[in-house]
Amino acid sequence: MTQVATRLPQLGDWGSLDELTELQNRQLSTTLAWAADSPFYAARFGGEAPADRADFAKLPLTSKDDLREAYPYGLLAVPRARLATYHESSGTAGRPTASYYTEEDWVDLAERYARKWIGISAQDTFLVRTPYALMITGHLAHAAARSKGATVVPGDNRSLAMPYSRVVRVLHDLEVSLTWSMPTETLLWAAAAKATGLEPSKDFPALRSLFVGGEPLSDARRARISEIWGVPVIEEYGSTETGSLAGECSLGQMHLWADRAIFEVYEPETGELRRDGFGQLVVTPLYREAMPLLRYNLADDVEVSYEPCPCGWALPTVRVYGRAAFGYPVAGAKVTQNRLEDLVFQLPVDHGVMFWRARADADLLRVQIEVADTWRDDACAALSGAIEAELAVPCEVTGVPEGTLVPRKVLTSVHDVVKPRSLFGADEDWDKALLYY
The missing domain is CATH 3.40.50.12780 (ANL, N-terminal domain)
Structure with missing residues (x-):
């Protein structure tokens, strides 16, 4: 039809x-x-x-x-x-x-x-x-x-x-x-x-x-x-x-x-x-x-x-x-990414936190955030308090230097993307033959 x-x-x-x-x-x-x-x-x-x-x-x-x-x-x-x-x-x-x-x-x-x-x-x-x-x-x-x-x-x-x-x-x-x-x-x-x-x-x-x-x-x-x-x-x-x-x-x-x-x-x-x-x-x-x-x-x-x-x-x-409704159990409570993310991004914008990760252990929620030295103690204390108050789970919040979770080279590098070839000069790397990168 x-x-x-x-x-x-x-x-x-x-x-x-x-x-x-x-x-x-x-x-x-x-x-x-x-x-x-x-x-x-x-x-x-x-x-x-x-x-x-x-x-x-x-x-x-x-x-x-x-x-x-x-x-x-x-x-x-x-x-x-x-x-x-x-x-x-x-x-x-x-x-x-x-x-x-x-x-x-x-x-x-x-x-x-x-x-x-x-x-x-x-x-x-x-x-x-x-x-x-x-x-x-x-x-x-x-x-x-x-x-x-x-x-x-x-x-x-x-x-x-x-x-x-x-x-x-x-x-x-x-x-x-x-x-x-x-x-x-x-x-x-x-x-x-x-x-x-x-x-x-x-x-x-x-x-x-x-x-x-x-x-x-x-x-x-x-x-x-x-x-x-x-x-x-x-x-x-x-x-x-x-x-x-x-x-x-x-x-x-x-x-x-x-x-x-x-x-x-x-x-x-x-x-x-x-x-x-x-x-x-x-x-x-x-x-x-x-x-x-x-x-x-x-x-x-x-x-x-x-x-x-x-x-x-x-x-x-x-x-x-x-x-996002799927979660992991921590100390008898369920922790979802959506709720945890909401707390991370409620930190003041001045703290500059954009990247984070967390691991849900059986009895402890471990969180890492990228944050500058200036704000590290404040940001970790604020997020730890918010997690314990809102999610009611014990947590360990650690601040790591910027570039730890998202390396700077990922943000600034330019990849060598080339067309494939098979003929190379004497001083060139012929292990790149046929490859696009």
């Missing part, structure tokens, strides 16, 4: 949650028909495809293991000649989870990502600093920025060709106005900028906003990143299997794109599925033809609410905990 060209829903096309549900229902029958064309769902349906919301509600969840079992093309619902891109998830362990999209699917993907309240325009220079290899994240931001006319700088990540020193140069010299990365990246850029004598909040005047995603972000760390750079930090939530699922409104609330997907909350202990509350997020993309996913359990811990947001969007809001 070929996707019929149609206008995708736009923000403002509905005025209430009832109208939003009706919009979902109108598209759902087409989504179900697309799914019936894939071997996986054809076998699951047993020859009788579901037709409406009532049938849909009876379907079992689709899991990540289902995707692994169906690798590579068991979920393909269109001829392979129609595919535009193929991807695999970064979180795959063992067998890969495949994802693929048509050109029409990409229109939906790019539009969802581009729903940033701060806006993306042809006047922007957009640095994409997430991986391009196999995962969707870099390609997604690239396509969305180009759809708005922005100039894209394909910075990639985990690449020898783009060390932190080069990132800082590009940010400064090209007058980058928007960026896309994991939150931790923005702190590494700040440290790399300071290592070259630049002040993040003053020496990058073109920068308008930092778009971030890919890891849990506490309120305190977000505020610190914004303070360091002097611009808004706008969070995005999604996955390689689904594309963008939620983004922020101008009031800082994360909204699920429920005009483009159906969202449910799954309680693993009871098996209950509901529309809101705390549990694991289950998603059904409505405009995904190449690889339809029905009731796909992302297994991310979230909290979904349908309380109205003052921004006026008639969309549910979501708090994403991801794997």
